Amino acid sequence: MNMSIFYTLLLLCLFALLARWIKSKEAEWIGSYGEYKVRKAIKKIEATSSGKYKAFHNLYIPKQDGSTSQIDHIILSDQGLFVIETKNYSGWIFGDETSKYWTQVIYKRKEKFLNPVLQNKGHIKALRNWLGEAFSHIPIHSIVVFLPRAKFKSDAHFSHAYVVYPKQLKQVLKQHETNVIDGETKRLLTQKLETALVKDKQQEKEVKKRHVQTIQTKQRQAEQHIQQNRCPKCGGVLIVRKGKFGTFKGCNNYPKCKFTQSIG
Template sequence: MPSHNGTAQIDHLIVSKYGLFIVETKNIKGWIFGDERAVQWTQSLYGKKFRFQNPLRQTYRQKKVLSEFLNIDERLIKTVVYFSGDCSLRTPLPSNVMNSGLGRYIKSFRVLELDSNDEQYIIQSIQAYVSTTTLTTRDHVNSLKHRHNSTLYCPRCSSALVKRVAQSG
């Protein structure tokens, strides 16, 4: 999905009268250690440690892009991180990060957020985009590399970086 500073790839999108649910799926085994605010989380598997991007940060960006794309209020969009592999979440994490109970979590929302017209608008907008887009996974990966390796633009807001010289040290 295009945005003003690259692309965002959404694994699953559930459209419901209770809101839109972005589901970021991670197929990871082992022990998972993370913190809501950390840039990276850690997977521990057979005594080896591997780092991966904080999926909550991914879903934050996806939420912004989807809200902008559909021109809807961000509060209508809920994010979920679901670990589908044989893993154990070893640190306290928000309730929207889980390795079981995805359906139960989504069904726990009871406040009606969207009427049937809103649901149809969202579904048709997404279907129209998906059927006409030529964006590929390769394009998305290249966009990520450009956004995160650029020394000219801020990876968060796309503003031009300003060179500054420290007063001391």
């Protein structure tokens, strides 16, 4: 074989591998970039507040069932705790406070994703349980942050959460002016929250791995239950029903338990 053809082929192969690697990392990079932008906005607020706001980033809150709840950011102030969930979507976003799913419209394609307000509600519930009785009087505010490349198109009213862009974060914090936390409580809270931070890259890797593993185990268990016609939510019996949108398995404890799973 001609040497120059050989090298051209080798180069092409390397390019193909590189392109594949970049593509596989793309989502992760976009994700971390969004994270970074929001973290920067929060750090700026923290730095210019002369000690009024204290921020914690990337916390893993232990739950009673052995799993963890991952929280992007928490801001602590005399006014309470602000729990922040970051979303890195682009395109048009539609959603309200109570629907299970929100919609992203991009290039005329529609994608469903879990309602981040409900998601954050779950994080706050885990945080409350973990903080316990001693801090039960402390108000916790929910904030969902979208990056400016997403256009939030809903005019729905949110009464239990804020849905904002990074530059509006400061306004949200300023809306709360009543001091409810004294210096000693703030010190104890800081101490407690610091225990949920990951110390270094190695620990983060381990915590992340465990976090994903418990989620996967839970999913597998739920799937097994469903196969055995047991409701993964309440332990009831699943019954095959026919609905407007096809056949599904529903819980016999309906309407108390609303679990359903479509079976095509």
